[in-house]
Amino acid sequence: MESSNLSEKAIVRINTWAQVHLLRQGERWEEQVDRFEALRQSIQPLLQNLGFIDAAFPHFSEYRGAIVHGGLLSRVRLRLHYLVKLWENGLKFEYLYFLSGQRPLEREQEGVASLVSGEGSPLKMRIDFPLPKQFPTTECEMTQFVWAQSEIPQTMRQEVEVHFIDAPMKTGSSSTTLLRPTTDDTVKYWLQENPPYGRYLAITNAPYMNRQDLVIRTLAPKGYGFDTVGSGANEQEKIAIIIDELARSIFQMDRLSCLQQN
16 A cells, blocks of 8 residues: 555656646747757657557457547548558457547648648548538548548448547637647547447557547546557657657546546
8 A cells, every 4th residue: 555655646746747847838839849859869769668659559359449539630641541451451340439629720731732632641532532612621520521532441431330529619718719629528528429338449649649548548437448559650750749748648647546546
């Protein structure tokens, strides 16, 4: 019992330190991306050992369902491509949930030109896909667009029941400010859909796997199991972004530890 208490106190202390020294601070995030870059050679092996760099693969060949975590257009395509390849290699599941929301699309990265172009994406697009009269304006609409636009194995389209989770925007500290839904929000709205109990494969990519795995494990009740996998981090990914994910993962560990005590 004493050892357990010491471990819990250590997590609290580490989390407090990480939120001050590792987490991105304020709104000027773009100005902080080169932070820690001079330490890349010494820090990267540690981050790799902690699971923030390399790809992760499923432990089983069958799951009750699969979850694709939302994000920018490029990440949604990357994650769906990863899942498609797993299906083509024999992975099976009955349900597919895209966890997304009403976040407005980024004009530069998710505009019409990016939506109709597959440039830079491993996910192939259907040649016969008709362009819509109205293009997506939110992340949830974009995930539906990507699913319809992409080359998906016919067996996957026929055998899998697909759902799109549409978490709403939130009111910020100012009543006039709207905040985009977080991973927590999309998971909560997924659970409100009463997905069948069982083992789920969650698809994301490094460096986000640890945090998103902890979030879904923290929020889901008993009866659900999760295996979080995805492709490795981009070689050009800034160390500051990976370390920010480390800090957020430590926060989730502290949060999960507190819940387990109650």
